[in-house]
Amino acid sequence: MAEANREPAESGLEQSRHILSSLFHRKSKTKPNGKKPPIEEKKPYLEPDYTKVRVVDFDLKELVVLPPEIDLNEWFASNTTTFFNLINLQYSTVSEFCTGDTCPVMSACNTTYYWYDEKGKKTKCTAPQYVDFVMSSVQKLVTDEDIFPTKYGKEFPNAFDSLVKKICRYLFHVLSHIFWAHYKETVAMELHGHLNTLYTHFIVFIREFNLMDPKETSIMDDLTEALCTPLPPPPQNHVTER
Numbered sequence: 001m002a003e004a005n006r007e008p009a010e011s012g013l014e015q016s017r018h019i020l021s022s023l024f025h026r027k028s029k030t031k032p033n034g035k036k037p038p039i040e041e042k043k044p045y046l047e048p049d050y051t052k053v054r055v056v057d058f059d060l061k062e063l064v065v066l067p068p069e070i071d072l073n074e075w076f077a078s079n080t081t082t083f084f085n086l087i088n089l090q091y092s093t094v095s096e097f098c099t100g101d102t103c104p105v106m107s108a109c110n111t112t113y114y115w116y117d118e119k120g121k122k123t124k125c126t127a128p129q130y131v132d133f134v135m136s137s138v139q140k141l142v143t144d145e146d147i148f149p150t151k152y153g154k155e156f157p158n159a160f161d162s163l164v165k166k167i168c169r170y171l172f173h174v175l176s177h178i179f180w181a182h183y184k185e186t187v188a189m190e191l192h193g194h195l196n197t198l199y200t201h202f203i204v205f206i207r208e209f210n211l212m213d214p215k216e217t218s219i220m221d222d223l224t225e226a227l228c229t230p231l232p233p234p235p236q237n238h239v240t241e242r
């Protein structure tokens with residue numbers, strides 16, 4: 001897996017956050033009639049200065065291909081668990097800026113996501129509540145030995161791929177919310193290279209195995225295109241330092 005993604009750059013995080021609070025003096029978004037706050041159309045995450053920042057320079061597509069001799073479900077399980085951990089970690093860096101006031105609904109690119117409880121009932125919740133639902137339910141699944149078996153000889157359940165698809169959808173919602181609502185904070189902490197790389201890795205994995213309906217990921221197609229385009233090689237510099 002992408003080891004380079006694992007570094008959360010913990011050091012200096014608190015300091016960055018401190019600087020951040022003075023940099024981004026958030027206006028409190030009061031919402032009359034409980035309506036959605038006005039959403040900025042500009043997408044800072046598409047700025048070429050930001051999209052070119054990545055933490056690895058190899059083709060992530062090579063990383064997602066099913067290795068020979070590896071069981072597909074096993075591959076799904078290990079990738080899903082890793083993406084869950086990395087996305088959870090990435091969200092934790094902005095979680096203090098994601099509150100019921102800043103994010104009264106779970107949104108990304110003018111799309112609002114609603115949580116459906118175990119009985120299938122649509123629930124209205126804030127973004128941090130939604131993320132909490134996602135993380136706790138995925139945590140429950142990936143640590144369930146009957147669903148994500150880790151012991152040799154134990155079988156995966158029949159509908160394992162549909163569970164994986166469900167998890168991927170939830171994780172996509174969290175990732176796209178970070179881009180949509182918390183990109184500025186991510187940039188201020190200089191963690192956008194990690195976010196960009198994590199997103200690209202995730203989306204090439206999804207595409208390789210058709211784990212999500214392209215209609216659902218289309219809200220982020222502009223970003224996907226920007227990030228999946230290989231960077232031009234750095235200019236050759238023949239000047240010798242003295």
Ligand SMILES: [Zn+2]
Binds near residue numbers: 098099127177
């Ligand atoms: Zn938020």
